[in-house]
Structures are given as structure tokens and as C-alpha cells.
Amino acid sequence: MPLGPLRPSPLVEQATEHLREQITGGSWPVGTKLPGETTLAASLGVGRSTVREALRALAGAGLVQARQGAGVFVIAAEPEEDWATRLRRAAVTDVYEVRISIEVEAARLAARRRTDEDLAALTAALAGRRAAADGGDAAFVDADIALHTAVVAAAHNPVLSALFTEFVPTLRKGLIDMLELLGLRSGDPNHGDESHAALVDAVARGDADAAAHTLREELEQTLTRLTSL
Known part of the structure; x- marks a missing residue:
């Protein structure tokens, strides 16, 4: 599933949804290390700060986890329900x-x-x-x-x-x-x-x-x- 560039607004929400689709759609299975912020930013056509906020949202949903010095990893295929x-x-x-x-x-x-x-x-x-x-x-x-x-x-x-x-x-x-x-x-x-x-x-x-x-x-x-x- 290609990422593709995003529309101008709202960038964080769109970036979060695109990254979520990669996870829930199986493109990035549990245990996968996500590409770095620079790579993701280039793929999505947004700034690194937007990618950072999107990753925080995904972490809040229980989908990814940042590991110090190692990167961000997929830890679940479906978001936690609030x-x-x-x-x-x-x-x-x-x-x-x-x-x-x-x-x-x-x-x-x-x-x-x-x-x-x-x-x-x-x-x-x-x-x-x-x-x-x-x-x-x-x-x-x-x-x-x-x-x-x-x-x-x-x-x-x-x-x-x-x-x-x-x-x-x-x-x-x-x-x-x-x-x-x-x-x-x-x-x-x-x-x-x-x-x-x-x-x-x-x-x-x-x-x-x-x-x-x-x-x-x-x-x-x-x-x-x-x-x-």
C-alpha cells in the first residue's frame, strides 16, 4: 500500500490515518520497525514535526512504541478502544x-x-x-x-x-x-x-x-x- 503525498490540511490527522492503514492493513506487521522520521516525512510530503505528532497519536492508540536508541516498532495490529x-x-x-x-x-x-x-x-x-x-x-x-x-x-x-x-x-x-x-x-x-x-x-x-x-x-x-x- 503506497503512502503517497497528503493534502495540505489537517496534516497530522491525515498522516496518522495513513500510517495507521499501513499497520492495520498488514503492510507493517507486529514487530516491524517503522522507517525513520525523515523517510516517513519524505514519503508523506510533510515535515518531521508532523510525523512526530502522528507517531505520538499511534502510540497513544497502542499501535506503536518508541524504544530508546532503537526506533519505533509496531506492537499491535488494532488500536486500543477508549x-x-x-x-x-x-x-x-x-x-x-x-x-x-x-x-x-x-x-x-x-x-x-x-x-x-x-x-x-x-x-x-x-x-x-x-x-x-x-x-x-x-x-x-x-x-x-x-x-x-x-x-x-x-x-x-x-x-x-x-x-x-x-x-x-x-x-x-x-x-x-x-x-x-x-x-x-x-x-x-x-x-x-x-x-x-x-x-x-x-x-x-x-x-x-x-x-x-x-x-x-x-x-x-x-x-x-x-x-x-
Whole structure:
């Protein structure tokens, strides 16, 4: 596969992609030492600094590794998937199992750390979930996730919040599919209102055990339904 000259912009991205194709296409198998920066720069029609940045990107993807005094070597034929990509590929049930661990602890912390602003946000989110009962499944799921997001936020742990945010796209799709396939809202448009109200109440009362128990029970019931799909 010939390298060929590149268009003017964006050079680093194009250089990275061309070099990646050599690796993933088998032209440079694992263990191969890449040509030097000067050779690559001449082949691609770019400067050495552009090649250097492209090699850094490939190293970040787990494809190549620089060995001091020896050069740059291919160490993998396929790039490593980042966290977000892995989540998109994961089964929603797998993600949900991890979600339970994260959210149950978040609920426990929220009951201990919630502020007046957090309580106002939780009350508003619960009202929003109830209002969304008159809408479609997607709107209802969005309102449900907003309530859970408010619980996680009340824990005041940025790592928990960041993890939950990463899960949201996969969770959203899985929950919408579940509602549509099982018709859970056909007889009860505000499905799960009682448990969510109990969760908000437990957090408001500062009862960490009750908040954790209520949320675990609700999430495990949902996981059981997802597993049945």
C-alpha cells in the first residue's frame, strides 16, 4: 500500500490515518520497525514535526512504541478502544451491573452530603419525571435519567458523576428499548414513581441505608427486565 503525498490540511490527522492503514492493513506487521522520521516525512510530503505528532497519536492508540536508541516498532495490529467506545459496544446488562454499584453508593453519599440546592434539584427532577409521564418513552427515559443524575450529583463526588455520565448513552438506549418491547408504561405511564419518590424522600431525610436499599431494589428489578429481553 503506497503512502503517497497528503493534502495540505489537517496534516497530522491525515498522516496518522495513513500510517495507521499501513499497520492495520498488514503492510507493517507486529514487530516491524517503522522507517525513520525523515523517510516517513519524505514519503508523506510533510515535515518531521508532523510525523512526530502522528507517531505520538499511534502510540497513544497502542499501535506503536518508541524504544530508546532503537526506533519505533509496531506492537499491535488494532488500536486500543477508549473507554467511551468500549461502553458503546458493551451489552446494556453489563453496563447496568456496574451502574448499580456506582449509583447505590452515590445514593448513600447523597443522603449524607445533600445540600438545600441538591434537595431542590431532586424535587424538581421528580416533578419533571412525573410530568414526562404524559409524553413518549424517550422523553420519559430522559426525565428518569435526569432524576438519577441529580442523585449522583448530590453525592458530590466528581469521579462518580463522570462515570455515570459515561454510562448515560448506553443506558438511555437500553431503557427506551425495554419500555417499548415490554410495554411497561402501557398500564402505568408513570412507571416506577413510587420507588423514585421513596428514593428522593430517603435522601431528603438523610437516611443513607434507606436510600441505598431503595435504589438497589429499583435498579435490580430493571436489570432483571433487561436480562429478559
